[in-house]
Amino acid sequence: QRDVFEAALERGIRDKSVAAHEITELQRHLDAVKENMQRLDHNVSTDTSQLLAWGSFALTFLSQGKPYMHRRILTCGGVEAMVVALKKAHVHDKTAVIEAMRAMVDDSPVRFEMRAMLSQVLSAMHALPEDVNVQKEGLGVVRAFAKDQQSHMIILDQLEAVFTGLHHNAQDSGLQELGLDVVLLMVDSESGGNVAVRETHSDTQSLSLARQKVGQQGGIVATINVLKIFVGRLEITRMALHNLWNLAMNEPLNRKRIWKERGLEVALASMRYHANDIAIQAHGLRLMWKVAWNEPPIQSSIVELGGVNLLLKAMRSHSTSTWISTSGCWALFSLVRSRNEFNRNAVLRAGALLTVVNAIKLHGSTDGVMTLCTPVQQMLVLANDPVSKSAPSGQPPPSQTRKGTSESKRNAHSRTQQKEKEAKKEESLKKTSEYLQHQIMLLSDQPDTSAETAEFQEMELKWFLKLDVDQSGGVTWPEAQHSNLFGLSNKKNAIFNWFRSTAAPVDFITMDVDKNGFLTIDEFVMLSRPMCFPN
Numbered sequence: 001q002r003d004v005f006e007a008a009l010e011r012g013i014r015d016k017s018v019a020a021h022e023i024t025e026l027q028r029h030l031d032a033v034k035e036n037m038q039r040l041d042h043n044v045s046t047d048t049s050q051l052l053a054w055g056s057f058a059l060t061f062l063s064q065g066k067p068y069m070h071r072r073i074l075t076c077g078g079v080e081a082m083v084v085a086l087k088k089a090h091v092h093d094k095t096a097v098i099e100a101m102r103a104m105v106d107d108s109p110v111r112f113e114m115r116a117m118l119s120q121v122l123s124a125m126h127a128l129p130e131d132v133n134v135q136k137e138g139l140g141v142v143r144a145f146a147k148d149q150q151s152h153m154i155i156l157d158q159l160e161a162v163f164t165g166l167h168h169n170a171q172d173s174g175l176q177e178l179g180l181d182v183v184l185l186m187v188d189s190e191s192g193g194n195v196a197v198r199e200t201h202s203d204t205q206s207l208s209l210a211r212q213k214v215g216q217q218g219g220i221v222a223t224i225n226v227l228k229i230f231v232g233r234l235e236i237t238r239m240a241l242h243n244l245w246n247l248a249m250n251e252p253l254n255r256k257r258i259w260k261e262r263g264l265e266v267a268l269a270s271m272r273y274h275a276n277d278i279a280i281q282a283h284g285l286r287l288m289w290k291v292a293w294n295e296p297p298i299q300s301s302i303v304e305l306g307g308v309n310l311l312l313k314a315m316r317s318h319s320t321s322t323w324i325s326t327s328g329c330w331a332l333f334s335l336v337r338s339r340n341e342f343n344r345n346a347v348l349r350a351g352a353l354l355t356v357v358n359a360i361k362l363h364g365s366t367d368g369v370m371t372l373c374t375p376v377q378q379m380l381v382l383a384n385d386p387v388s389k390s391a392p393s394g395q396p397p398p399s400q401t402r403k404g405t406s407e408s409k410r411n412a413h414s415r416t417q418q419k420e421k422e423a424k425k426e427e428s429l430k431k432t433s434e435y436l437q438h439q440i441m442l443l444s445d446q447p448d449t450s451a452e453t454a455e456f457q458e459m460e461l462k463w464f465l466k467l468d469v470d471q472s473g474g475v476t477w478p479e480a481q482h483s484n485l486f487g488l489s490n491k492k493n494a495i496f497n498w499f500r501s502t503a504a505p506v507d508f509i510t511m512d513v514d515k516n517g518f519l520t521i522d523e524f525v526m527l528s529r530p531m532c533f534p535n
Helices: 002-015 020-039 046-063 067-075 078-088 091-106 111-127 132-145 149-157 159-168 173-187 204-216 219-229 234-248 252-260 263-273 278-292 296-304 307-317 322-336 341-349 352-363 367-381 412-445 451-467 477-481 494-501 505-511 521-532
Strands: none
Touching (some): 046 067, 046 078, 078 091, 111 149, 111 159, 132 149, 132 159, 149 159, 149 204, 159 219, 173 219, 204 219, 234 278, 252 296, 263 278, 278 296, 307 322, 307 352, 322 341, 322 367
16 A cells, blocks of 8 residues: 555656546545544554555645545545554654644635644644754644634644744744734734735624633733844744734733733834834734733833834834824824823823824824824823823822822811812913913914924923923922923023022912912923023
């Protein structure tokens, strides 16, 4: 039997054709081989192991270019015969059997009906994690079934086999790409931008289960390791970031896993390394969006890691890309939607307003960008609701140390004064928001705004926010005295030099027109404009 199979294979490879009578002869032998292989219940000899491998190749060879043969092999028990061959073959012959399986399913119109081989392939991968060939051929088989909903449970139940092999062969880029592709096919919810189009899953429960299983079995750690090891590889970095944001989507536990495994730091480093690649920037922005969603500690962590500046840099550098603008606005929305004033001011100081306005100007006709950027713009400038003022580091801003003793120790008169003070600050904050909104309207209505004017308007907002240390909406005398803003020219730093070296408390009182104890945004502008821009 082995000789017949070998002759058929050699002739097929040499002549690329097989005579009709040989097909009949091989088919006759097929039934006998099937029966013999299924009867094996003990360790086989070397010759028998080779027979199993060659028999598996013969089945694959018979099916090539003949769609009707796939169905015939399936109905005659050929798949079951190959499963027995993989189970009984010696270690050095298992690779050949799995390779034959991969060739069979890659070219089969009925591949999903051959899922009976999947479990045994995963078992072989789990038993031989250090065998690169077994892992590669095995992942090829698994990938062929990754889109099949009925195969998902088989794969998820033995998912450890996939990540164990990836862990043992961490330096093999080809194997890592195969592993990422398998996971992506199972958890990807949509097609995006310049990435190859994939089928969209309709079963959200299946998607959620797949994401949870991948996270539990070490898929997140494996993906982050790929980003660390292959930081300079473009395609594999794209796939890894694409995987991470899909794993974080609607999965709070996975978000926390990515955060705790320092996935954000690694992802931001990849974005910095590949600053000119639109796909990597878009996937990185989506990762910020998905991981930070409804997670205030993670939002603050992104701010601390410099994610805001990186986000805005991507939106400015690739301003013509709708994909980048949409992903960037989603990321900004995710960072500020929790109403954390510290994060909001960090976004404002980084110049997010002008970036969002420019995105609206460039992509205003695109529904997705307009729908996203407009709410982000409104959230950045409208802060009338009570907000949390805890800094990302966990340390309270200075205002919380000046509020005096706790509420239980205040008398009625002190509580009244405190409420009046808070009401004034809230009113000032409202005025600040109104002023910011006014500036945005000016920028939006004047497309020919000069670069110098735009720079001045943005810098003016930054000055006020820098002076307002406690983010209360007003600048007090102690805040003005301790003002310090490095990196500005001498001309534009005049207001801070004046506060520190020239102004006296009496001058501050004079500038405080409404006598509420602090400077509002309007009072600050009345002082800063003639001093810093006399012309």
